[in-house]
Amino acid sequence: MKSLHNAQFVLAQQTDSDAIFTLLQQEFALYETDHTRLKRHYLDSFDWRMYRRNYVCTWHETASKRTKSRDGIFFIHDKKTGSSICELPLNSVPRFSKDVNHQTYRKLLDDVLGIRALMTVAVLTVKRKQLLILNEEHKTLVLLQVEHYAIQKPSDSKQPAGRLIVCPVRGYEKVFKRVMQLITGQLKLPRVHETLLDEVLAITGQAPDSGKSAVNCGLKRSFNTWEAERILLQQLFGVMQINEPGLREAIDTEFLHDYRVAVRRVRSMLGQIKHVLPDNLLTYFKREFSWLGSVTTPTRDLDMYLLKFDGYVQSLPKELQQHLEKFRLFLQRHWKIEHARLCRVLDSKRYRKLAGEWQKLLTNVDMPLLEEPSQQGQAQEIVNAAKPASIVARQRIWKLYKRILKEGGSITPQSHDEDLHELRKSCKKFRYLIEFFQAYYSGKSIKKLLKTLKQLQDNLGDFQDLCVQIGQLNGFAEQMQQEGLADTRTIMAMGVLVEKLNERKMALRAEFGRRFESFTQPENKAAFVEALQVQQLEGVTE
Amino acid sequence: MKIVACYNIKGGIGKTAAAVNLAYLAAHEGARTLVWDLDPQGAASFYFRIKPKVKKGSKGLLTGKKTLEDAIKGTDYSNLDLIPADFSYRNLDLQLDEIKKSDTRIRKLLKPLAGDYDFIFLDCPPSISLVSENTLIAADAVIVPTIPTTLSLRTLDQIVDFCKKLDIDHAKIITFFSMADSRKKLHKQIVENPPQHVRVLNTSIPYASDVERMGVYRQPVPVFAGNSRAAKAYQALWKEIKTILT
Numbered sequence: 001m002k003s004l005h006n007a008q009f010v011l012a013q014q015t016d017s018d019a020i021f022t023l024l025q026q027e028f029a030l031y032e033t034d035h036t037r038l039k040r041h042y043l044d045s046f047d048w049r050m051y052r053r054n055y056v057c058t059w060h061e062t063a064s065k066r067t068k069s070r071d072g073i074f075f076i077h078d079k080k081t082g083s084s085i086c087e088l089p090l091n092s093v094p095r096f097s098k099d100v101n102h103q104t105y106r107k108l109l110d111d112v113l114g115i116r117a118l119m120t121v122a123v124l125t126v127k128r129k130q131l132l133i134l135n136e137e138h139k140t141l142v143l144l145q146v147e148h149y150a151i152q153k154p155s156d157s158k159q160p161a162g163r164l165i166v167c168p169v170r171g172y173e174k175v176f177k178r179v180m181q182l183i184t185g186q187l188k189l190p191r192v193h194e195t196l197l198d199e200v201l202a203i204t205g206q207a208p209d210s211g212k213s214a215v216n217c218g219l220k221r222s223f224n225t226w227e228a229e230r231i232l233l234q235q236l237f238g239v240m241q242i243n244e245p246g247l248r249e250a251i252d253t254e255f256l257h258d259y260r261v262a263v264r265r266v267r268s269m270l271g272q273i274k275h276v277l278p279d280n281l282l283t284y285f286k287r288e289f290s291w292l293g294s295v296t297t298p299t300r301d302l303d304m305y306l307l308k309f310d311g312y313v314q315s316l317p318k319e320l321q322q323h324l325e326k327f328r329l330f331l332q333r334h335w336k337i338e339h340a341r342l343c344r345v346l347d348s349k350r351y352r353k354l355a356g357e358w359q360k361l362l363t364n365v366d367m368p369l370l371e372e373p374s375q376q377g378q379a380q381e382i383v384n385a386a387k388p389a390s391i392v393a394r395q396r397i398w399k400l401y402k403r404i405l406k407e408g409g410s411i412t413p414q415s416h417d418e419d420l421h422e423l424r425k426s427c428k429k430f431r432y433l434i435e436f437f438q439a440y441y442s443g444k445s446i447k448k449l450l451k452t453l454k455q456l457q458d459n460l461g462d463f464q465d466l467c468v469q470i471g472q473l474n475g476f477a478e479q480m481q482q483e484g485l486a487d488t489r490t491i492m493a494m495g496v497l498v499e500k501l502n503e504r505k506m507a508l509r510a511e512f513g514r515r516f517e518s519f520t521q522p523e524n525k526a527a528f529v530e531a532l533q534v535q536q537l538e539g540v541t542e
Numbered sequence: 543m544k545i546v547a548c549y550n551i552k553g554g555i556g557k558t559a560a561a562v563n564l565a566y567l568a569a570h571e572g573a574r575t576l577v578w579d580l581d582p583q584g585a586a587s588f589y590f591r592i593k594p595k596v597k598k599g600s601k602g603l604l605t606g607k608k609t610l611e612d613a614i615k616g617t618d619y620s621n622l623d624l625i626p627a628d629f630s631y632r633n634l635d636l637q638l639d640e641i642k643k644s645d646t647r648i649r650k651l652l653k654p655l656a657g658d659y660d661f662i663f664l665d666c667p668p669s670i671s672l673v674s675e676n677t678l679i680a681a682d683a684v685i686v687p688t689i690p691t692t693l694s695l696r697t698l699d700q701i702v703d704f705c706k707k708l709d710i711d712h713a714k715i716i717t718f719f720s721m722a723d724s725r726k727k728l729h730k731q732i733v734e735n736p737p738q739h740v741r742v743l744n745t746s747i748p749y750a751s752d753v754e755r756m757g758v759y760r761q762p763v764p765v766f767a768g769n770s771r772a773a774k775a776y777q778a779l780w781k782e783i784k785t786i787l788t
Contacts, residue, residue, distance in 0.1 A: 001574040001576075001623065002614075086572075087621060089570070089571065089572055102660075104574075137592075138591055139591035169616040170615060171613075171614060171615035
């Protein structure tokens with residue numbers, strides 16, 4: 001359905017719908033509706049995926065006094081042209097693409113949002129009056145909407161200016177043109193320069209920021225290791241903090257995922273960039289962040305099962321598919337328990353202490369450099385803190401690279417699954433360090449290496465996930481029986497699922513060799529050596 | 543995109559009313575919907591208050607001088623467009639006969655609209671002609687409103703035979719009882735014992751003044767009489783058809 005571009009004008013205070021009515025009635029037959037009030041929820045994901053792809057997503061709620069009912073309509077508009085792409089009756093705010101019961105629109109949302117949820121980013125009360133331009137058959141030829149807005153935030157005194165929206169009707173473009181001439185020529189209303197959403201966001205002080213969960217290093221070459229590490233750890237702590245509310249509210253699974261990635265990166269930094277913090281601090285933080293990683297794992301594992309659940313069902317023969325539903329219920333029930341447990345952890349004294357101590361460390365610019373080391377041993381503990389970050393990081397990255405080559409090279413078809421897991425962990429640490437300190441290396445060579453590294457990591461990651469899932473599924477089946485949730489057919493369906501996962505695991509294992517070979521290709525290695533300027537590294541030889 | 547043809551050889555049996563109301567209900571649910579009023583009498587165009595006029599007429603559409611897209615008009619309802627009727631459609635048969643692959647022309651014309659619409663309803667003229675042949679071939683479902691009378695059932699048989707001759711999939715033919723009057727014994731008997739050789743939907747559209755009043759209000763029934771028996775029947779009918787189509 002071709003969507004037409006509407007035209008929007010700013011309403012000056014003295015201009016009201018009466019003036020527009022008076023002007024247009026000289027040429028056209030008009031029909032004016034009563035004022036209606038609607039609540040407009042602007043929706044987007046946490047990282048503004050719709051906005052960034054030039055879509056404006058809204059859900060309108062109109063209350064009918066007569067029928068005492070509430071109706072909702074979900075819209076997607078083109079941000080640039082204002083034209084409507086989707087208009088769909090929906091009784092509640094959709095959260096995920098699957099909540100939209102229209103194939104085309106669901107696919108559009110799925111492509112843009114992926115697994116992220118839509119959240120309300122602003123709420124606007126709209127007071128609207130409509131003017132219809134009619135022909136002699138009383139058919140609407142052009143629709144005009146006079147709208148006044150109030151942002152639903154009590155503290156905001158400033159409100160967006162009212163707007164006149166002129167909507168063409170397909171096949172009646174001539175009338176639309178004439179109306180536009182009258183409005184611009186006679187009323188001299190100025191055109192709007194930005195979308196209403198942009199205006200609302202400017203007033204509420206929100207910025208559609210896509211990089212909320214990204215670490216934007218911006219390290220200077222002159223930084224010593226403590227300076228660089230402090231900045232990076234501060235950014236990672238920021239990522240944890242902005243994801244915490246969404247994690248608690250369980251808006252979508254990415255909040256917990258991003259939170260955990262930040263925790264893992266902190267652990268990587270503490271573990272890999274050695275001799276920067278005094279041992280007592282390092283031991284405390286390493287232990288506590290490890291604890292934080294482990295307490296978030298059960299919820300994440302269950303998230304993964306639930307995200308992949310439809311795929312699990314599809315992988316089974318048709319006659320078994322329905323029997324897996326009890327397993328879904330089991331997962332959902334346990335997810336609730338684990339999530340509640342996680343929220344309690346985030347409210348605990350231990351977590352608050354960790355957050356407080358961590359903040360204290362990171363806000364102290366001079367730590368630990370200005371501390372006078374009284375003993376020789378203590379000086380050794382922080383020996384890298386004052387050294388140039390680029391050197392310390394490069395040394396460590398090179399060491400990790402060599403470790404990956406060694407670990408990966410020794411893997412044979414007979415190796416244990418654990419060996420691949422160890423390699424996976426090394427790859428992760430390596431990747432994090434390269435990303436943290438990317439400002440210090442020439443871009444292209446590193447990007448090429450990262451591409452093959454990512455392919456290797458995908459293989460190792462999927463393999464490890466399957467190892468865990470296969471192991472856990474057997475445990476779940478037992479647990480379900482104990483909880484009285486499983487019948488024979490459910491257990492049978494889970495057994496077939498384990499078989500399917502095993503097949504996939506074997507295929508990934510067979511694929512490993514090719515991926516690792518691609519990563520270790522001589523040209524990749526040469527490019528990496530060049531990017532890292534390995535020869536210049538003091539004490540490092542190839 | 544699913545194409546639904548509302549067809550019967552007989553006139554005045556609620557064909558246009560079905561096309562208009564079903565299309566309105568589809569659009570109201572959010573489906574991008576188009577009605578093509580192929581009947582030169584232009585009743586569907588009248589219900590939507592759109593002039594039965596297409597620039598360059600039917601010949602322009604068939605020869606490609608005017609694309610179908612240019613003829614589309616927006617109705618007063620969201621998600622619902624119309625290609626109006628035109629008096630020149632009375633010659634559509636002859637014009638179709640003059641072009642190559644004359645029986646699949648309408649299907650070809652509709653093809654470019656596949657990405658734009660979820661449903662296209664064809665309000666067909668009451669006849670057995672090349673136009674009917676085209677619409678029957680183009681359609682994913684042929685909806686045949688049938689009055690529960692002996693003569694109408696005979697017409698239904700003729701339509702089934704006609705489709706058979708054209709090698710049209712029998713499963714595409716879907717009928718429902720229209721203008722069913724529960725006070726009439728014969729109507730009741732036929733509704734209770736529908737023909738077995740063709741798919742008959744469970745929902746019947748009652749003989750109701752609200753359907754006739756569409757011509758007074760020039761609106762679909764659910765717009766001016768949302769809680770009426772007729773509106774509810776159309777809703778139930780659409781639900782059944784939608785299930786078959788999707």
